[in-house]
Amino acid sequence: MFKNRKVLVYLLxxxxxxxxxxxxYFWQLANSPNLNVQGEKTFVxxxxxxxxxxTVLDSLRAHKMITDEVSFGFLSKRxxxxxNINSGRYEIPASSxxxxxxxxxxxxxxxxxxxxxxxxxxxxxxxxxxGSKMAFNPDELYKKLNDEAVxxxxxxxxxxxxxxxxxxTYFIYWDLPVDGFLDRMKSEYKTFWNKDRLQxxxxxxxxxxQVATMASIVQSETNxxxxxxxxxxxxxxxxxxxxxxxxDPTVKFAVGDFSIKRILSxxxxxxxxxxxxxxxxxxxxxxxxxxxxxxxxVLNYQKHDFTYFCAKEDxxxxxxxxxxxxxxxxxxxxxxxxxxxxxxxx
Numbered sequence: 001m002f003k004n005r006k007v008l009v010y011l012l013x014x015x016x017x018x019x020x021x022x023x024x025y026f027w028q029l030a031n032s033p034n035l036n037v038q039g040e041k042t043f044v045x046x047x048x049x050x051x052x053x054x055t056v057l058d059s060l061r062a063h064k065m066i067t068d069e070v071s072f073g074f075l076s077k078r079x080x081x082x083x084n085i086n087s088g089r090y091e092i093p094a095s096s097x098x099x100x101x102x103x104x105x106x107x108x109x110x111x112x113x114x115x116x117x118x119x120x121x122x123x124x125x126x127x128x129x130x131g132s133k134m135a136f137n138p139d140e141l142y143k144k145l146n147d148e149a150v151x152x153x154x155x156x157x158x159x160x161x162x163x164x165x166x167x168x169t170y171f172i173y174w175d176l177p178v179d180g181f182l183d184r185m186k187s188e189y190k191t192f193w194n195k196d197r198l199q200x201x202x203x204x205x206x207x208x209x210q211v212a213t214m215a216s217i218v219q220s221e222t223n224x225x226x227x228x229x230x231x232x233x234x235x236x237x238x239x240x241x242x243x244x245x246x247x248d249p250t251v252k253f254a255v256g257d258f259s260i261k262r263i264l265s266x267x268x269x270x271x272x273x274x275x276x277x278x279x280x281x282x283x284x285x286x287x288x289x290x291x292x293x294x295x296x297x298v299l300n301y302q303k304h305d306f307t308y309f310c311a312k313e314d315x316x317x318x319x320x321x322x323x324x325x326x327x328x329x330x331x332x333x334x335x336x337x338x339x340x341x342x343x344x345x346x
Contacts (some may be wrong), residue, residue: 010123045090046137047105053082056105072098080107087135089113089174112171120289121258123162136178144178154186156209159285163212164189167291192292200299204236213282215290215298220249224317228297228306231319237307245276252330253287289324313338 019040026313043065047056049316075098076082089109092101103109117129123145127138144150151161172184193208201211218232238245248263254272268275274283306321308328313335320331 032135041197043092043094043107044111045092045105046135046174047085047087047090051085051087053085056085057113067168072101075099076102079103086110087175094107110173110175111264113174114169115172116169117165117289118167120165120167121287122255126162126165126289133174134172134181134183135175140178141181144182149275150182157285160213161285162289162302163209163216163286165289166192167289185285192295197295197299204299204301206298209285210282211295211298212290213284215294216286216288217245217247217249217276218297219290219294220252220288222317222319225293225297227318228294229300229302230299230306230321231309232298232311233304234306236298237303237305239281241307242280243307244280245282247276250283250287251272251277253283270335313337 003291021164043058043063045056047059053098055067058075060072061069079102081102084106086105088108089112090104090109091111092104096104099158113133115130115133117126120126120129123142126145127142130138130141132138144286145161146158148158151158154161156162156164160190166185166188168188170184170188170267172181176184198208201208204211206214214232214235216233218228221231222228233248237243251267251270252258252260252316254269254270254274260267268277271278273279274287276283305323306308308322308325308331309319310322310328310331312320314319315338320334322328322331
């Protein structure tokens, strides 16, 4: 009886030891760091739509990110991750354990892409700026922006659709489809064009798209925020008196060469609806993505009597303004002289 009891105690000790050993082992499997990255770096894992567990594993293998693939595979089964693959972009810190990695992936706790676009002139520029930052093919977006039906769906034409994209920094999920991206941009646009701005546009007899088009010209004329309302006032005055806008940036857009420093006769003769020397009124659409400050400069344009302006001869970025053509010629001569002195011929 005593011997049996002694054997039973030994067995209990052995079983307890084994249980504790396995418990500690499984705890280590779940909680020990398992990323092969250095220091404070973060590994970014991209999981496409309709991916499988093998897709995820192949990506981890390709970048040699998992230190212990066996433990990762074991826990992925235990946590039922293989049946719960979520697409997205996941930032995984260097100290992450199997459990932390798999919990984040299983729950679809993806991290957004920081998307910034500014200094955009054309649709091609926008596509280039986006590059491969989103899961969808940039060419797909380009096609959408040139599809009349798609543009009409969002309340624009092929020429005005670019005014829907407001230069800013956005945080967007990587796996958002192209239609979802366009929906997001329209939502941001509607938020910006609140009742106050819509009323101001109505007060100057312009639609939001027309305001954006004029703002793109104003922004292209001056990068001085404090001067934008004054430049906008010149264009408002020209439209009011029936004068052509005669905006040099629209000619550059029509020619397709934004590096031009000096507008020549050959440029002014280009037959394009964007050539505001040749065609009266606003061009069909924006010649750049206008920033919010440029749009607000148009909506809150400065009321004055100026109908002309010319870059200052000191190349400060500011302009000389004139009420009549005689004054304007004097200012223009000063600037032309300065260009000649610097040897700027085109």
